[in-house]
Structure formats: structure tokens, C-alpha cells
Amino acid sequence: MRDHEQIKQLISVYFDGAATPEEERIVLAHLKDCESCRKYWQEVKSISSSLKELPQEDLSPDLEQKINKKIRAVQDREEQKMKKKSYVGLGVGAGVVSFIVCLLVIQTHVKTGIQGKWRMAADDIGTEYAAARQQIELAKQNLQYETYYLEANYGQKGEMKAQPLPAPGEHQGYVDRRMKEIYARAGVDKKSATHGPRTLKKDSEPQSFMQIFGAGEKLEDGRSGSKSALYAYNAKGHRTRSAGGYQVEKGASYDVLHDDFSTAPAIEPSKRPVDRLKLREISVSEEIWPLPPRRREGDFNTEAYDRIYENGFKVVLDNPLSTFSIDVDTASYSNVRRFLNQGQLPPEDAVRIEEMVNYFVYDYPQPRGRDPFSINTEIAACPWNQNHQLALIGLQGKQLAANEIAPSNLVFLIDVSGSMNDRNKLPLLKSAFRMFVNQLHANERVSIVTYAGSAGLVLDSTRGANKGAIFSAIDRLHAGGSTAGGQGIQLAYDVAQRNFIPNGNNRVILATDGDFNVGMSSDADMVRLIEEKRNAGIFLSVLGFGTGNYKDAKMEKIADKGNGNYYYIDSENEARKVLVHELGSLLFTIAKDVKLQIEFNPSQVKAYRLIGYENRVMAKEDFNNDTKDAGELGAGHTVTALYEIVPAGSPEQYGDIDALKYQKQVVRRSNDFMTVKLRYKQPKGHRSQLISETIDRRDIRTRNVSENFNFATSVAEFGLLLRDSQFKGNANYDNVLNRARYSRGRDSWGYRTEFINLVEKAKSLQIPQYYNKPYYKGRDDNYIPRTHPMFKGHRE
Amino acid sequence: MEHRQDEELIADYQTGNEEALKMLFERYKKPIFNFALRMLGNRADAEDVTSEVFITLVTKKDAYKPTAKFSTWIFTVTRNASISKLRKRKKSFTMWFQKEDSKDYEQWEVPDNRLPSDNIVKNETKSQLSRAISNLPPEQREAIILREYHQMSYDQIKEIMNCSLDKVKILIYRAREQLRNELPSIISEEDNA
Known part of the structure; x- marks a missing residue:
């Protein structure tokens, strides 16, 4: 018995790989003969594996900030x-x-x-x-x-x-x-x-x-x-x-x-x-990958956001044309939601207003005729500035019937590194993935490639009819090891290439928590690869997971290069929205390189400001240049853009420039308010097509503002408030709430209700953080800084 | 930068590169927090210890000498900080009311509402497991956590716990024995599967 005790001890040591060769020999010899010790071996193994499965707790973002602050103070x-x-x-x-x-x-x-x-x-x-x-x-x-x-x-x-x-x-x-x-x-x-x-x-x-x-x-x-x-x-x-x-x-x-x-x-x-x-x-x-601008103080939160410089007002006489590429990303809204649900206001640069507005689906009429989408415009008074107007431009992508859907070849590239172990990452992805597989069409093909320490093909291309095989592959996914994305992406593209469906929807879908370490020689090589594959007809979409180390800017850029969409998934609800309801738009591009150019009429409009789309603004020459890449539109998807407009009669002054000496600007009087021009290419095409539509002054609504308009503007107003924008005017949370409640509509999936809840949360967070200060003793002058000697040696 | 070894990073930081500190913080915040959490059993104290450790890293960065692995060093710091925290807690007045063996650990495993209900069983075994771990005598708990959770080698554990190699072996062995006795369900479940 004593002998067994000792052997067991050796087994434990051997299991951890710390036994000397001699001990190893003893253990192996013993294991051969002894049934009970073999069982013990198994038990050690199972305990070890279940211990490893224990989730690692996340630090609260609050704590991280606290630590950063302290470190800075110490420094x-x-x-x-x-x-x-x-x-x-x-x-x-x-x-x-x-x-x-x-x-x-x-x-x-x-x-x-x-x-x-x-x-x-x-x-x-x-x-x-x-x-x-x-x-x-x-x-x-x-x-x-x-x-x-x-x-x-x-x-x-x-x-x-x-x-x-x-x-x-x-x-x-x-x-x-x-x-x-x-x-x-x-x-x-x-x-x-x-x-x-x-x-x-x-x-x-x-x-x-x-x-x-x-x-x-x-x-x-x-x-x-x-x-x-x-x-x-x-x-x-x-x-x-x-x-x-x-x-x-x-x-x-x-x-x-x-x-x-x-x-x-x-x-x-x-x-x-x-x-x-x-x-x-x-x-x-x-x-x-432009890094976020350097801040003077070491900021330890490694979530990376690009600085957003808001579009300002442009005077129509000087800049009659406004050109931008559409953006169907919605990640910013989910990210904002994550912050608010944690009881924090999001960092200003994490708020991209166009992505928030485009998170919601608006009720625009389906396109008629040959064009893959309809253009809808609406102009009414600006809710946060009574002297201004607001123009809404909405695109509605064509809804495809099941038989119109091109067969698709999807390769999921899944990050299974150790950091994906959190419950809001891989487990969430797995459950979302199951929902997604449930509604796969029989002729769609799915493959799964994972990457961690090394890249692996978990599931070779399998038809949607064979759901069992896909499910069991999903069950086999588990996290462990470090991240090495380079090999993975190469393998994923290889698999996609092998199963390439001509005229089909060939796409790599990358799911990661952001630390996409590139095994290739540089990030530049990866971008080159993504672009090269995009030109070969394989697109890339990105699903972002997790918190803390999340590289927002990088992910958006990757998806952008690959003609793909980029979503941030923070909850089961969001996963369902992205993978199940938006399947159509995620997977079936109906038009690519969609650009909008709006010409304003100076006799009606004095100045305008594009709300959001800061990183999508294009030069006016690029509009007619077919080599310039722009955003994609998926089946059934809607895109909405808002312009804040200063009407021609306004006394406001924008841009103090002396009158030109040698040129005379002649304004042709007309009742046109603006002309919306749109260029797009067919998913396979290389030539762009032009649609244009003129909006008359008399189309401006003074009453019966539509539900779409009300809701979109309330989301935009919310964004302005979160960004603490210099253009927020009289924006306030009560107005946002009122309009959002009023225009909630049917809201069968509850997204708009959720939005209203978020606004309420943000509103409550607006109360000055005054009372949360440490050591606040009830009155202002009783605030004792942490560094005060009185706290020396005390528990902080 | 991301591919670099911890040791290179700390050397960088010692010569004044603040970026390196950020990287180290990113890499170690979770392991350290979780180690402290398992050692101390409640979130508040673990948070204190985590911030203490990183402040030590800032104020005493030169105390690290490249003779040992960086992970060993920082875990040693964490362990020391946790132990002094435990001591303070023992001294503190609440301990009069709360027996040490009352197993009245704070509920820090946040219930997970976001996952489908079929995870309930899994969550149950998980909470069983964490309970079993918190029942272990402190030294055993430490050793097994360093081994299984943080994948430390016996030599590293020896360094961190400042004891002999034999003691590490025995601690881990005993911890396994106790876990085995307390968690027959997990073992049998695995057997069936």
C-alpha cells in the first residue's frame, strides 16, 4: 500500500513532466501491471483537464483604469x-x-x-x-x-x-x-x-x-x-x-x-x-495600421480606436459636392452597448455615428426595376437645432428570394488561442455558430479553420445538408495556445480557393478577439494577401469578440481591405442578429463600390455637414474613378446617411474668406434642393453604373415626419451626445428618448427597445461622477486625495 | 513587439520604454488577477493585490534580475502580496466573527446569464470545482493552481513558493488526492465520456 502511495506520487510528478528518467521508467513499468494505478493516471488527467477548463475571470475595466491611474500617479x-x-x-x-x-x-x-x-x-x-x-x-x-x-x-x-x-x-x-x-x-x-x-x-x-x-x-x-x-x-x-x-x-x-x-x-x-x-x-x-494618436500620459487600456475628427460644416458655394463611400458596418453600436452595459460611457472615438445609425433596419420601400436598390430621401427640421434642417438619404438593398441566392462557399477562420476561452468569446461564437448552421441551405458549403499555436483544418468543406458533421466539428472547438494568425489566414484562403464556386459567394469569415498576430513577415504582407484574394473573388468578413485587448481600428481595416463587413459581437442577441438575421447582407453582396455624391444647390442651402462617415469621405474626383474602392451593399440591407443643413437664408457665418477678386460666382436659381448621385458596380462588374435623383425644395416636410426619419435622427442625436460633439447643439437625452419611443414601430426583434434602454442608461451615467470620487466625504472640501500622507500605509 | 519574450520586454522597460510596460500589463493582468483570486477567494482583495503587483513592477522594476524567468518573478511578487493581504485580513477584526474554515467565500463567480440553459450542468461542475479548490489548504491550493492553471514547471513553483522541489511534488500530489476525493462526480463523468 505504501508502495502504491509512493508510486502515485511519482505518477503525479511524471504527469507534470518533471520526473527523472529513472522515475519515468519505474512509473511506466508499474502502470503496465497495475490496474488501480492506471485508473489513478486517468483520474489525474481528468482533474487536470477540468481544472484547465475553469474560466479565467476578467478584470473589470474599472480596475484596469484604476491601476493605470495609480501607475501614472506613482510615476x-x-x-x-x-x-x-x-x-x-x-x-x-x-x-x-x-x-x-x-x-x-x-x-x-x-x-x-x-x-x-x-x-x-x-x-x-x-x-x-x-x-x-x-x-x-x-x-x-x-x-x-x-x-x-x-x-x-x-x-x-x-x-x-x-x-x-x-x-x-x-x-x-x-x-x-x-x-x-x-x-x-x-x-x-x-x-x-x-x-x-x-x-x-x-x-x-x-x-x-x-x-x-x-x-x-x-x-x-x-x-x-x-x-x-x-x-x-x-x-x-x-x-x-x-x-x-x-x-x-x-x-x-x-x-x-x-x-x-x-x-x-x-x-x-x-x-x-x-x-x-x-x-x-x-x-x-x-x-x-495607423496607431491611435499618442497620448501624453501612458494610457494602459490597449483597446485601440482611431481618433475621429468630425466633419465640419462646409459652405456650399465653396464645396458644392459631398462625396463618401457607404458603410454597412455596425460594430460601433455593439461596442457602445458593451460599455454602457458595464456602466461606463464609451470613449468618444469608439462612437462612430454612421455605424450606430446603420445598426438599425429602416423601413424603406423595396427597389423596383433593374437597380439593386432604391434611394429614399427625406428632409425635415433638425431636432437639435431648430434653425437647421436635416436630410436623410436611405438606400434599400434588394431582398433576394431563396432561389436567387448564389451558392456560397464559406470558410470560418476561428481564433482558438487561450484568450478566446472567456465565456463571451469562443463559447458565444459556438452557440451563435450553431444557430447559423441550423438555417444553412443545403447547397451552401462550410469549412472551419482554426488557428492558435498552429493552424488546423477542423472541418473540410461540407454541404449545408450534412448539418450533423458541422455540429460535431463545432463541438470539437476549444481554446488553448497562443495566437498565430498568419498561417491560419493562408490556410483559410487555400481552402476557399480549393472549393471556389464561380459566380458564388466565396468568403472567409474571421472570428477573433483582436490579437491577430501575424505570422507572415509583416502586416503589409497580410493586407496584400487580403487584397489579392479579394480581387480573385474571395472576400473577408470579420466578427469581433471580447473586451480589453480589442483592436477595433485594425479589425475594421482588415474587413475593409477584404470587401467585407465587420461586426462586433458582445452577446447572444447580437450574435443572432448578425449571423442569423443579417445572413443575407453578410453573405450576399448585391452591389460593390457604392459611392454617393450629393450636390447641394447654393440658392437653397448655405452649408451642410455630413454626420458620421468620417473615415469614408472621398475626394470629389474619386466618385467617377472606378478604380477607387468603396463600400459594399448586401441583400436586403439598408444604409442611411444624414446631413445637417443650414438653409440659404440663415444669418450664420461659416468660413470667413474674403470675396474673390477675379472670379464671380453665379448661382442659378432653381427649386432643386440637392441632387443625389450614386455609383455602384455589380458584384462581378468592373464598370460602375450611375443613378441620380433630384430632390425639390417642396419635398421638405414640415409635418408627418416618417418613423424612419425620427428613429434615425434620434440615434444620431444619441451619438452626438456620446461623442460630446461640438455640433450637438441643443441635443439632449430627453429628446432622444421621446423620439425613439415615438418611432419605435413594430420592433419585432426588440432592437429599438434595447436602444431606448441604452439611452436611459447613458442618461443616468451623465450625472456628474462627483459622488463616485474616492474618499468623498459628503462635501467638496472634504475630498482628500489618495496621495495624502494620511493614507500612507492604509488600505486603499 | 508582440512577439517578444517577457524577458526582453522587462529589459526594455528597465531602460525606460513605457510601451513595454503596457505589453507586460496586457500579458500578465489576467494571470495575476486570477492567481490572486484563487489565493484570496474574493474579488476585492484580488483587485487590491493585482494593482499592488503592477505598482511594484513600476517602483521596483530594477529588482528583477534576468537570472530568473520574468513570470517566476512576477508570480513571486503576487504571492508575497497575497500572503501579506491574508495576514492583514487575519489580523483584521472581522475574523473574530468569521471562522477561517467557515468557507464563507464571497460569490465571485458571476452567474452567466448570457449562455443557453444547457450550460447549467457545466456551470454546476465548475462551481463544484472552484469550491473544491478553495477548500484545499492554502499551500496545496497555491501549488496546484500554479501548476494546472498557469502551467508553471516544478522548478518555477519551487522558486515562487520558496521551498524545496520535494515539497512541491508532495503538495501537488496531495492536492490532487484531495480533489479526487472531493470530486468523484467529475471523474466518473469523464470516465463515461
Whole structure:
């Protein structure tokens, strides 16, 4: 029995792979003979596997923010401490110096009896030195801002390619030049400033002077050096003095220097940073996946959103044409919902108004005739600004009957890395997937490719008739391992290619939580692959899952490149909406490269503003250019765009430009309000077709505003409020709620009701966060910051 | 950056790269939080410990020396923080009312409403499992969690728990024994399947 006990222990060790070869031999030999120990082996195995299945709890986003804040606070404190330390050092130094000066003075006084001359000399130099030092400190701070300024301007997304940063040499030169100027302004030359009374030394000053100030300087240098990422570089190339050191230390300038090196023309090799190649790589990927703009403070939430710069009002006389590509994505709305359901207001840049508006299906009439969609327009008063009007432009995609549906060949590319283990990721995907399979047509083909540590084909192309096989493949999916998307996407495309259906719907559907690590050499290669396959007729759609590490911008871009849609799935409801109800639009493209161009009539419209679609705006020339890619429209899908319009008679002023001297603008009087032009291509076509429709002034409604209009505007108004838009006017939550309730309609799936609930949630979150402050003791002046010494050692 | 080893990242961070800290935070926030959660049994304390650990990472980043794996180091920090938390809790006054063995752990497994009801059975076994784990003596619990949950090697566990290799072996073995006795249902279920 005792023997068994020991063996069992060995088995446990062996199971974990920590047994020595000899122990291993014993265990294996024993297992061969002993039935009960074999059973034990099995039990250990099953316990282990069920332990591994235990879900990992998510951190609340709240906690993450708290930690980030704390870290930032700690970092700031450290920085201050450092400063203090050096000041203390300086103070001590100054003290010692003055003491020695005193001694000297007394000594010389005793020795020579000449008193005034010495003291005056010492005093003069002392005050001059102190004043100069102060000025230099100030100037250094200014210089820091200048470098921030540089960083902010050059670091901005999109400008990187066009305006490479000055080469490091230049940059350094700039800093040096500026420092020189500053020194000059301070009225001291650089040497005497840093070393202070060195001039004195020549006369008869003791050695300690130099030592003391030398030490002070070293301390400063050491400080900047130890913190700087490029210390080695500085040491190797030319050791920069405090100015450069400061720059490296202070700004989040790792990045600045980063870009510096990667875009700079070749300079002396010794000045190159240590791992040049790596830095290069990063800069390449930045061109393709623009990173969110750098924030001054380290923001630790790694959910990535591109900054949205809202469209402003455009004066019709100067810009009569407004051109944009349609967008049928809806991910932003689900993402906003996730935040609100967690009791948080979403980050402003996560709110894309057009995606929120397009989340809902509007009741536009079905198209008649040959065009695959109908254009619907409606103009009425703007709810959040009584002096403005609002124009709605709605497209309704043709609903296809079952027999019109082209056969489809779908390859699901599923991320099964460890991070997908959360209950709102893979398990959710699996249950949604089952619903989806349930309503597959018999002639549709489904394959499943997974990727984690390595890519694998879980299910080779299977017909929709064979649902059992698909179900069992879904059941076999489980998460584990790290993410390596490159292989997976390659395999998925290979499978799609193998089962390619000419004139069919060939599509890869990527389901991931965002960390799409690319096994290929770079992101650029992947984009190239996606584009190449798109041209070969295989499209890519993206389903996003999960929280925290979610790369919104990247996912949208991937889907965009692949002529696909991009959805964010946060709940079972959403999964059903996307995979089951919108199956048609998700899978059956009825028109591609759909672009809209609206020409406004200046005699009716003074200025206009496109609401949302910020990253879909196109140049007016692109409208007739068939090589320019634009959005796709799926069967039965609706797309809605809203323009806020300033009528011609309005006294408002937009764009203060002097009247042109050599041109005269002639406005032809007409009753036309605007002309909507639309270009689209057939899914297989390469030539675009044009539809245009003119809206008359008399079409403006003053009453009987439609349900569509009311609901779409209430969603847009909600978006403006969440974005805290500068154009929100009188927008308020009560108006949103009223209109949404009034125009809820039949709402058979409950989406609009859900929207109303969300608005109510957001409204309640609008109450100032005042009461949630930590240590709020009831009155304002009782607010005690966390850093207060009274909390030292206490549980926070 | 995403492909880089933890050790490279921390070295980067030590020379001042804040990006690297972000990456490390992303990678370790969940393991650390979950480890603390299993050690302490309630969310509030685990949250405290998690934030403490990351602040330690900021303030004492130079304490990490590349002689050990980074994961070992950060788990050691977490463990120490959890233990001092436990000590504080023991000292604290509520313990007079609450016996340590009362198994009155806070309900931190949030009920899952979003999944279909056929998951109820699974959830049941899951909660059984977590209960069984929380019933383990602290040291055993720690060892088995590090092993099964965080896939640490025996050597790493030895380092983290600051004990001998033999002790690690025995702790894990005993933990398995107890789990085996407490969870006959899971085992038999697996057998049937």
C-alpha cells in the first residue's frame, strides 16, 4: 500500500513532466501491471483537464483604469522625487560652497586685509550664476514643450509618410541650436553656465568648487541617462548634454526617436540606434495600421480606436459636392452597448455615428426595376437645432428570394488561442455558430479553420445538408495556445480557393478577439494577401469578440481591405442578429463600390455637414474613378446617411474668406434642393453604373415626419451626445428618448427597445461622477486625495 | 513587439520604454488577477493585490534580475502580496466573527446569464470545482493552481513558493488526492465520456 502511495506520487510528478528518467521508467513499468494505478493516471488527467477548463475571470475595466491611474500617479511622484533629490544635491552643494567662500573670505581678509574686492567678486558671480541658472531651467522647460510640439505634430497619424521627421542629427542640431540661443539669451556662455564659477577658479578658488559643481552636473546627467531608452546610443554617438538628455528623458520621446531613426536618411552608422531593424519594422506596420494618436500620459487600456475628427460644416458655394463611400458596418453600436452595459460611457472615438445609425433596419420601400436598390430621401427640421434642417438619404438593398441566392462557399477562420476561452468569446461564437448552421441551405458549403499555436483544418468543406458533421466539428472547438494568425489566414484562403464556386459567394469569415498576430513577415504582407484574394473573388468578413485587448481600428481595416463587413459581437442577441438575421447582407453582396455624391444647390442651402462617415469621405474626383474602392451593399440591407443643413437664408457665418477678386460666382436659381448621385458596380462588374435623383425644395416636410426619419435622427442625436460633439447643439437625452419611443414601430426583434434602454442608461451615467470620487466625504472640501500622507500605509 | 519574450520586454522597460510596460500589463493582468483570486477567494482583495503587483513592477522594476524567468518573478511578487493581504485580513477584526474554515467565500463567480440553459450542468461542475479548490489548504491550493492553471514547471513553483522541489511534488500530489476525493462526480463523468 505504501508502495502504491509512493508510486502515485511519482505518477503525479511524471504527469507534470518533471520526473527523472529513472522515475519515468519505474512509473511506466508499474502502470503496465497495475490496474488501480492506471485508473489513478486517468483520474489525474481528468482533474487536470477540468481544472484547465475553469474560466479565467476578467478584470473589470474599472480596475484596469484604476491601476493605470495609480501607475501614472506613482510615476509622477517618482519623477518629482528625482527632481527634489537633485535640488537637494544642488542645495547641499551650494551650502558647502558658500561655507568655503566664507572661509576663504575670512582667510583672505585675515591674510591681506583686502575685504571688499573679494566679497564683491564672489557675490557678483554668485548672483549672476544663480540668475542664469534659473533662466536656463525655465528655458529648458520651454524647450521640452517645443519637443513635445514637434512630437505632437510629426507624430500624428498619416502625416508620417508625407513629412519625415528631421534626421536625428538635425533634430539634435535643432535642440543644440535652441539651447545655444537660450544660453545666449541668459547672457552667459554655455560653459560658464554649467560650471558656474569656474572662471573664479583661475584666480585662486580651491579645487572643491569644481568638484562640487562637477558632481552636480554628473548627477543630472546620470539622471537623464539612466531613464533614457537611448542611453547607449547617446554614449556611443555623441554624448548629449542635459538638453538632449532632458528631451529623451521627459517626453514619451522613445517614440519620437523611434520614428526619427526609421524615416531618417542614412547617417553615420555609429549614430544608429542599437536595433535598427526592429524599429524599422514597427514603422512599416504603422503605415498600414495607423496607431491611435499618442497620448501624453501612458494610457494602459490597449483597446485601440482611431481618433475621429468630425466633419465640419462646409459652405456650399465653396464645396458644392459631398462625396463618401457607404458603410454597412455596425460594430460601433455593439461596442457602445458593451460599455454602457458595464456602466461606463464609451470613449468618444469608439462612437462612430454612421455605424450606430446603420445598426438599425429602416423601413424603406423595396427597389423596383433593374437597380439593386432604391434611394429614399427625406428632409425635415433638425431636432437639435431648430434653425437647421436635416436630410436623410436611405438606400434599400434588394431582398433576394431563396432561389436567387448564389451558392456560397464559406470558410470560418476561428481564433482558438487561450484568450478566446472567456465565456463571451469562443463559447458565444459556438452557440451563435450553431444557430447559423441550423438555417444553412443545403447547397451552401462550410469549412472551419482554426488557428492558435498552429493552424488546423477542423472541418473540410461540407454541404449545408450534412448539418450533423458541422455540429460535431463545432463541438470539437476549444481554446488553448497562443495566437498565430498568419498561417491560419493562408490556410483559410487555400481552402476557399480549393472549393471556389464561380459566380458564388466565396468568403472567409474571421472570428477573433483582436490579437491577430501575424505570422507572415509583416502586416503589409497580410493586407496584400487580403487584397489579392479579394480581387480573385474571395472576400473577408470579420466578427469581433471580447473586451480589453480589442483592436477595433485594425479589425475594421482588415474587413475593409477584404470587401467585407465587420461586426462586433458582445452577446447572444447580437450574435443572432448578425449571423442569423443579417445572413443575407453578410453573405450576399448585391452591389460593390457604392459611392454617393450629393450636390447641394447654393440658392437653397448655405452649408451642410455630413454626420458620421468620417473615415469614408472621398475626394470629389474619386466618385467617377472606378478604380477607387468603396463600400459594399448586401441583400436586403439598408444604409442611411444624414446631413445637417443650414438653409440659404440663415444669418450664420461659416468660413470667413474674403470675396474673390477675379472670379464671380453665379448661382442659378432653381427649386432643386440637392441632387443625389450614386455609383455602384455589380458584384462581378468592373464598370460602375450611375443613378441620380433630384430632390425639390417642396419635398421638405414640415409635418408627418416618417418613423424612419425620427428613429434615425434620434440615434444620431444619441451619438452626438456620446461623442460630446461640438455640433450637438441643443441635443439632449430627453429628446432622444421621446423620439425613439415615438418611432419605435413594430420592433419585432426588440432592437429599438434595447436602444431606448441604452439611452436611459447613458442618461443616468451623465450625472456628474462627483459622488463616485474616492474618499468623498459628503462635501467638496472634504475630498482628500489618495496621495495624502494620511493614507500612507492604509488600505486603499 | 508582440512577439517578444517577457524577458526582453522587462529589459526594455528597465531602460525606460513605457510601451513595454503596457505589453507586460496586457500579458500578465489576467494571470495575476486570477492567481490572486484563487489565493484570496474574493474579488476585492484580488483587485487590491493585482494593482499592488503592477505598482511594484513600476517602483521596483530594477529588482528583477534576468537570472530568473520574468513570470517566476512576477508570480513571486503576487504571492508575497497575497500572503501579506491574508495576514492583514487575519489580523483584521472581522475574523473574530468569521471562522477561517467557515468557507464563507464571497460569490465571485458571476452567474452567466448570457449562455443557453444547457450550460447549467457545466456551470454546476465548475462551481463544484472552484469550491473544491478553495477548500484545499492554502499551500496545496497555491501549488496546484500554479501548476494546472498557469502551467508553471516544478522548478518555477519551487522558486515562487520558496521551498524545496520535494515539497512541491508532495503538495501537488496531495492536492490532487484531495480533489479526487472531493470530486468523484467529475471523474466518473469523464470516465463515461
